[in-house]
Each structure stands twice: as C-alpha cells, then as structure tokens.
Amino acid sequence: MSVAEHLARVRDVALPVCDVLAERVDGARTPAWCEARGWSPFLLTLTDQEVREAEAHGLATAMPERAPESLQSLARDVARVTSLPGVTGTTPLDDEALRNVRLRKRAQLSRLLAAVGPMAEVAERIVDVGAGSGHFTRLSAELFQREAVGLEQSAERVASAKQRSQVRLASFVAVDALDELSLTPADLAIGLHACGALGDHLARAAARARCGLALVSCCLQKIATDVRSPLAGGIELRREHLGLANLTSQPRGVEASIEVTIGARQTRYALGQLLRARGVELEPGAEMSGINRRQANAGLAVVAVRALSLRQLAPPTDAELAHHEALAARDYAIIRRLSLPRSMLSRLVEVLVSLDRGALLEGSGLSVRVATLFDRSVSPRNIGIFAHQDRRRLPAA
Ligand SMILES: C[S@@+](CC[C@H](N)C(=O)[O-])C[C@H]1O[C@@H](n2cnc3c(N)ncnc32)[C@H](O)[C@@H]1O
Numbered sequence: 559m560s561v562a563e564h565l566a567r568v569r570d571v572a573l574p575v576c577d578v579l580a581e582r583v584d585g586a587r588t589p590a591w592c593e594a595r596g597w598s599p600f601l602l603t604l605t606d607q608e609v610r611e612a613e614a615h616g617l618a619t620a621m622p623e624r625a626p627e628s629l630q631s632l633a634r635d636v637a638r639v640t641s642l643p644g645v646t647g648t649t650p651l652d653d654e655a656l657r658n659v660r661l662r663k664r665a666q667l668s669r670l671l672a673a674v675g676p677m678a679e680v681a682e683r684i685v686d687v688g689a690g691s692g693h694f695t696r697l698s699a700e701l702f703q704r705e706a707v708g709l710e711q712s713a714e715r716v717a718s719a720k721q722r723s724q725v726r727l728a729s730f731v732a733v734d735a736l737d738e739l740s741l742t743p744a745d746l747a748i749g750l751h752a753c754g755a756l757g758d759h760l761a762r763a764a765a766r767a768r769c770g771l772a773l774v775s776c777c778l779q780k781i782a783t784d785v786r787s788p789l790a791g792g793i794e795l796r797r798e799h800l801g802l803a804n805l806t807s808q809p810r811g812v813e814a815s816i817e818v819t820i821g822a823r824q825t826r827y828a829l830g831q832l833l834r835a836r837g838v839e840l841e842p843g844a845e846m847s848g849i850n851r852r853q854a855n856a857g858l859a860v861v862a863v864r865a866l867s868l869r870q871l872a873p874p875t876d877a878e879l880a881h882h883e884a885l886a887a888r889d890y891a892i893i894r895r896l897s898l899p900r901s902m903l904s905r906l907v908e909v910l911v912s913l914d915r916g917a918l919l920e921g922s923g924l925s926v927r928v929a930t931l932f933d934r935s936v937s938p939r940n941i942g943i944f945a946h947q948d949r950r951r952l953p954a955a
Contacts, residue, residue, distance in 0.1 A: 560920060561913055561916040561917045561919075561920045561926045561928060562790070562791060562917045562920060562921070564639075564913055564928070565790075565791050565792065565910070565913035565914060565916070565917045566791070567639045568639045568640070568906065568909055568910050568913055569791070569792070569793060569910070570639075571632075571635045571636060571639050571906065572793055572903075572906055572907075572910055573793065575591075575632065575903060576793070577590070577591045577594075578591045578899060578900050578903060579795070579799045579802065579900070579903060579907070580796070580799070581900075582798065582842065582900070583893050583896045583897045583900065584842055585889065585893070586888075586889040586892040586893055586896075588896060589896065591899075592896055592899065595626070595628055595629070596626060596628075597626055597628075597629055597899060598896065600624065600625055600626055600629070601895040601896055601898060601899070602892065602895055602896070604622070604895050604898075608620070608622055609894055609895060609898070610816070610817075612898050613816055613820060613894070613898075613901075614816050616901070616902060616905075617629075617633060617898040617899065617901065617902045618633035618634075618636055618637050618902050619637075621633050629899060632899070632902070633902060636902060636903065636905065636906050639906070639909070640905045640906055640909045642909065642928060642929050642930050642941065643927075643929045643930070643955035644929060644930045644931075644955060645669070645673050645929045645930065645931050645942060645944075645953045645954070645955050647669070647672040647673065647953075647954075648665075648668040648669055648672050649668050649669075649671040649672040649675070649701065650668070651664065651667065651668055651671075651697065655696075655697060655700070656693075659691075659693055662936050662937060663693065665932065665936045666750065666774075666931075666932055666936060666937055667693055667694055667697055667750075669931055669932055669936075670694065670748075670750060670772065670774070670931065670942075671694075671697060671698060671701055672953075673772065673931060673942065673944070673953040674698075674746065674748070674770075674772045674944075674953070675702070676950070676951040676952075676953075677746050677770040677772070677944075677946050677951045677952075678698065678701075678702040678704060678746055679702070679951075680770075680948070680951065681702075681704060681744060681745060681746035681769075681770055682704070682705070682742075682744035682745065683704065683705045683706070683707065683742075683744065683745050683746070684698050684699065684702070684704050684705070684706040684707070684745070684746050684748060685706075685707055685709065685739075685741060685745050685746070685747045685748065686698070686706060686707065686708045686709065686748045686749075686750070687709050687735050687739065687747060687748065687749045687752055687756065687760050688709070688710065688711075688735065688749055688750075688751070688752045688753065688756050689708030689709060689710040689715075689716075689719065689730065690710060690715055690719075690750075690751075691715055691718060691719055691722070692708045692710070692715070692716075692718075692719025692720075692722065692723060692728070692730055694708075694748060694750050695707065695708030695719065695723070695728050695729075695730065696708075696719070696722070696723040696725050696728045698748070699725045699726075699727040699728035700725045700727070700728070703727065704727060705727050705729075706725075706727060706728050706729075707728075707729050707730070707731060708728070708729070708730040708731070709731055709733050709735045709738075709739065710730065710731070710732060710733070711732065711733065711734045711735065712732070713732040716730045716731065716732040735756060735759065735760070736755060736756065736759050739759065739760070739763050740763075741763050741764060741766075741767035741769050742767055742769065743767055743768050743769050743947070744769065745767065745769040745770065746769065746770040746771070746772070747760060747763070747764050747767075747769055747770065747771045747772075747773075748771075748772050748773075749771075749772070749773040749774065749775075750772075750774050751774055751775075751776035751777075751937070751939060752773060752774070752775065752776065753776045753777040753778075753780040754776075754777055754778055754779060754780030754781045754800070755780065755781045755782060756780075757773060757775045757776070757778070757911075757915065758781075758786070758789060758915065760773055761773060761789060761915035761918055761919060761943070762789065762918065764919060764924075764945060765918050765919050765921070765922035765924070765945075766922070768922055768923060768924055768947060770945065770946045770947070770951070771919065771924075771943065771944070771945040771946075772942060772943070772944050773915065773942070773943040773944075774931060774937075774939065774940070774941065774942050774943075775908070775911060775912055775915070775939060775941060775943070776939045777804065777939075778800035778801070778803050778804075778907070778908065778911055779797045779798070779800040779801035779803075779804070781797060781800070783797075784796060784797055785797070786800055786911070788914050789914050789915060789917070789918040790914055790915075790917035790918035790920075790921050791914065791917050792910055792911065792913070792914030792917075793910060795907065795910075795911070798842070798843075799907060800907065800911070802900065802901070802903065802904045802907050803904050803905075803907045803908035803911070804904070804939075818855055820894065821855070822851075822854035822855050823854075823890070824886050824887070824890040825854045825855075825857055825858050825861060825886075826845055826846055826854050826861075827886050827889065827890055827893065828858045828882045828883055828885070828886030829845045829846070829854075829858060829861050829862055829865055829882075830845040831882050831885060831886060831889075832858070832862055832874065832878065832879075832882040833845055833865060833866075833869075835878075835882070836866070836871055838869060838871075845865060846861070846865070847868075848864075848865075848868050849861055849864050849865060849868070858874075858879055858882065858883055858886075859874070859879055862874040862878075862879060862882075908939075908941060909928075909941065912928050912941045912943055913928055915943055916928045916943050916945070919943070919945040920945075923947075924945040924946060924947060925945065925946055925947070925948070925949035925952060926943065926944065926945045926952075927943075927944045927945075927952045927953065927955055928941065928942070928943050928944075929941075929942055929944070929953070929955040930942070
C-alpha cells in the first residue's frame, strides 16, 4: 500500500469524528459529540479500575465488553489504520561518546543511526535540523565519516554542541531553519523530534530537493498559525487538535507514572477553576502560563501561589484551596471518563500528520516508509518518516 493510500484510509476514519476532535472536554459537562452518539451512560459508569486501565493502555485496548457498538467499532478502525510497521536494529555507541546523554536519548540515537545507515552511505552531507545539543550531528559525522551540519535556533545549544564536539566533520550553525534551509539532492536531512512547523517545513524542503530524509515528528501543535493545512491529502487540523497527539497513552509514563500525570491534570483543572472564581479570564489551557508544567506535580497549593502572584492577586487561603481541590476531585472523575473517546483519537492525529508529510514526499517521486522507530517507553513520539530516491536504502520494517 502506498503512503497516499494509507493516508486515505486514515482520513476515512478521521473525517466522521472531526466533531470529537473539535470539542475538548473542558468541564464536567457531556460534550455534544458524546450526547449525539449515546456514549455517556457507558462512560460515566466506568469503574475507577476500568478508567485507570483505559488511561494506561488506551480505551481501544482496554475497552469493556459492554461498550456501545459504535464506540467499539471506532476503536477497531483506529487500531487498524494506525498500525505501523516497526523499524528495529541498533548501532552500538561507546560510553564516552554518550557522556551526559540521557538513557532514552541514547536509545533514540542508537536506533536512528542504525536506521539511516544505508542512506548516509550515499549522502554527501548530513543536515540535522533542530539539532538541539548536537548529539546526532556529532555521532553521525563520526560514524559515517560524512560532513554533518547541525542547524539549531538556540544559540546557547549551538555553543554547547560546539564545545562538546571534537569531531572534525561536524559543525553547528545557529539559525532559524524556517528561514534558512537549503537542501540538495545529495543531502540526507534529519529531524529527530523536529517540532510542529519545523517538521512540515523539513518535509517540504526535502520533497523539493528530492533528498533523503529521516523525520521523527514531535509537538505537532507548535505552529505559528491557528490551523495546520494539509501538505498532501491530510485534513485541516486546528492547533488544539494537534496537541491531542501528545496524549497518546502509555503504560509506563515516560516522564512520570500515569497516576502522577492524571494528578497533575486534576491540579491544573483545579487551578483553572480557582483563577476563574477570582475573576481571571482564561483561555483553555492558559492557567499554567508562565509556570513550568512540571510544577503541577507539586499540587494545587504550589501552583496557585505562583499563578496568583503572576497576576498580582492575593495568595490562596487554605479554605479556598480545600474547596477547589474537592470540586476538582468530583469534576475530574467525570472529565476523565468523558475524555476517553477523544484521547483514543490521539494516535490517529499523529499518524494522519505523519502520513500527510509522507504523501508529500511520495508525490515528489521519493520512496517513503512511515514506521515506528522506537518503543514507546523510549519515546512516545516514535513515528519515523523515511524518504529516499532509492527504495532499497530505506530502513527495513
Ligand atoms: C525537541 S528538540 C530535539 C533536539 C534534538 N534533535 C534531539 O533529538 O535531541 C527540537 C529542537 O529544534 C529546535 N528548533 C525548533 N524550531 C527551530 C527552527 N525553526 N530552526 C532551528 N531549530 C529549531 C529547538 O530549539 C530544539 O532544540
């Protein structure tokens, strides 16, 4: 099946549930899409254990047998069209080269280096876009004995990448790749967790140059516009729909256990309610503006003090905190249940965008493979888009 054909199948599943994508569950009210499909009696009577299972493994995997047929059928369709082949294989890397590199990043680098080996062999230059600390740039230059250039917008990261790299063939440039990205057919472009607009830009640039590409998408919602227009047959998606892709469930939370993650979301909800009760007007999701999102793990008291002080408001009283904690516990039990069908669509959004990028590359005459590159415990953002002029150089999947 071509990428374009696969994309058409995903689109067929996604289009009828665009209303589900469009309406978030922001409060303890049944959303219109849930009412219309008659799913709320089932969702609202899920036991705590069933909710935990569905949050940990995804509702599609942990669907109780008594679920309405329409929900079960959607789950089957989503599972069918989002299933991707997996790329395996690793490149052994020595400990010295990986000093101070986090374990999960080491695993990503080792897998990606193995996957792109055959493409790198015939490339004249490797262009690592959004290079971050420059690990891939440095390691690929050394491993493949190729010129490798890391493009990164953060001057600070470029400075630390330069300082760290002793590799003659590796160089780093502080640049906004959205403005300056010039690829030739002899390049191998890399985007390891290239966020939002950068991923689209890289896909377009590689399609134009008809060069090799390995792109692992990340943070799809990081776009400058409210809407992401499809590149090649996808669906127009708003920024908040794209953010849904970050919610893909995972049994072992990558940054925190699932319980902690849910606790943090409940805290954010409580904070939003507390701020609104104080007369603050808030866009959805804006309650944590200016506060590191990990602070939500510390509980309502911590984030409320900070959020109120940022708005020059008096600190919270104990009674206020207790009141909003209790309300949030009650409401959030409902929100968690009603959110399950929408969360089930997160992987659909992520696969849709990956295939849309892949279809553009395919349309430019490149051979393309879209496959999972890592285990989700290594990174939940694990979909790789590989493109090359020579199909035989794509990673086996
Ligand atoms: C999620 S990090 C990934 C870093 C690295 N590739 C890795 O996997 O460790 C994304 C990086 O892309 C950089 N970035 C985002 N937009 C960019 C742009 N327009 N031009 C250059 N770099 C950009 C960010 O500063 C950040 O360092």
